[in-house]
Amino acid sequence: MTAAIQEAALRAQIEATKRVIRAQTEILELYNKQLKLGQIAGADVVQQQAALSLPQQQLPPLEKQLAPQRNLLTALTGRFPNDEVAETFTLSALHLPTRVPVSLPSHLVQQRPDVKAAEAQVKEASASVGVAVANRLPQFNSTATAGSSAVRLVQLTNPAAEFFTIIGQATQPIFDAGTLYRRQRASEEALNQAQAQYRATVVAAFQNVADSLRALQSDAKAVAAASAAEKATSESLGLVRKQYAAGRSTRRRC
Structure with a gap:
């Protein structure tokens, strides 16, 4: 979603x-006409040329930023760059909040696929430690036998003739040259590594979210500045048009 918003911005x-370039270009054309009519000085034309060069310089970097943003969106859909997504995003098509939050609840970060994958690795490593520890412990097996014994057939129904026997068996590795211990230590180190990776993933996730929020705020300011510049240029163009029309009208009356 962040990539789509950034593309729209x-x-x-x-x-x-x-639009600013088009308006500034028209103003420059009107200034050149006014210069020929003697209505303005050459310095005004030079000043307008400088004003036009500013948005002309700003446009290529913006278009350059859009290209990798499109590649990012294509990659997020599982495609190669030569198979670019057909959809384009504009601010008018997006329903954005009026106020961008400066922070997000931590449970939202936990829903990220990379965080979930790191968490699953920790659980798997923890289970491996449990198995390694269990393999070093004695293994107990027990069996039970029930029946009855009597010298004569009539004594079989006597409760005193009944018996119940439990046989227990314990097995434990006697000599394994430390193999099981080393396996346990390896599992514990793998768990430590998985936990460290999980912490790093969570920190990176929060950093990514914070960077995205700041980027959205910066994009909002940039869009507002571009809109303000467009509005000012449009108003300036309107004034120049009126001045040019008034100058031509005065020249005709003369």
């Missing part, structure tokens, strides 16, 4: 910058 900045 980039597209909004690109479109706003293109």
